Amino acid sequence: MHNYQDLIAIFHGCFFKEYNTLLVKGGDEPLYLPTDKDRPHNELYFAHGFFASALHETAHWLIAGEKRRKLVDFGYWYAPDGRTTEEQELFQSVEVKPQALEWLLSQASGYRFRISIDNLNGKESDTEAFKQAVYEQVKTYCREGLPLRAKTFRTALCNFYKMPVELRIEDFDIGLL
Numbered sequence: 001m002h003n004y005q006d007l008i009a010i011f012h013g014c015f016f017k018e019y020n021t022l023l024v025k026g027g028d029e030p031l032y033l034p035t036d037k038d039r040p041h042n043e044l045y046f047a048h049g050f051f052a053s054a055l056h057e058t059a060h061w062l063i064a065g066e067k068r069r070k071l072v073d074f075g076y077w078y079a080p081d082g083r084t085t086e087e088q089e090l091f092q093s094v095e096v097k098p099q100a101l102e103w104l105l106s107q108a109s110g111y112r113f114r115i116s117i118d119n120l121n122g123k124e125s126d127t128e129a130f131k132q133a134v135y136e137q138v139k140t141y142c143r144e145g146l147p148l149r150a151k152t153f154r155t156a157l158c159n160f161y162k163m164p165v166e167l168r169i170e171d172f173d174i175g176l177l
Contacts, residue, residue, distance in 0.1 A: 002111050004046070007054045009046075010156050015149070019069075023058065025049045026168040030057045034070050042069065051111060052102075092117075092130045100137035101150055107171055108157035115177045135174040137152035142169040 011023040019042065020035065026045030030053060032044045040084070044061050047055040060074060068074040076094065083091060098114060106113035115131055137139060146154060158165045 002109065004049045004054050006160065007051065007058070007109075010121045010155065010160055011058060011063075012014045014152050014156050015040075021061070021069075023054060025054075032057070032061065032073050034072065051109075052106070052114065055105045055111070056098065056116070058153065059105060059150075062101060062147065062153060063097055067170070084146055088117075092133075096130070096133045096137050098164075099134045100141060101146075103138055103172065104132065104141060104146070104150075104167070105157060106119050108161065108163050109155045109159045110163055112147040113177075131174060131177045135172070135177070138172050139169050142167050142172075 008023045011021075015021050020040075021044060024043050024045045026047060028047060030047050031043075031045045033045070035041060035042055044057055046057040046172070060076075061069070064074045067153040068076075077090070095116075103113040115127075115134060117127055117130065145151065154167075155165055157163070164171075
């Protein structure tokens, strides 16, 4: 069983003490809010209590450097569903690493990963090229290893869900995307 409360607890155990960051069930849209005069903790909101959304937003946080973690939504541009072809290309270019990392986190959780184009009402885009780019990034992570925070969280997920910790490209199949 995959329960978002488990992800919240695992994230808290890995990162709260050092990074003062909470993973929080949110509403319609995910959002990252850094500390400010009214907010004593960084807060990483994922949509509707969805397990996949929690993994995806966590992937964004794991990739974001120290400067980006001080900015609302890490300082990223975002346009909602209904993007133009140009907006969708930009969206996909910044989503390769987070979605590749989400795939690794999903695998560590024994959870099925589904690539997200996130533009159901917009212009069509080259989904096959995007899938290939995400897969190539997964291969790079398998070959070169993960950044420290990503490795920490992935290992904690593997331990909790009793999945192998070793990162192997053979465990990822682009045909399943």
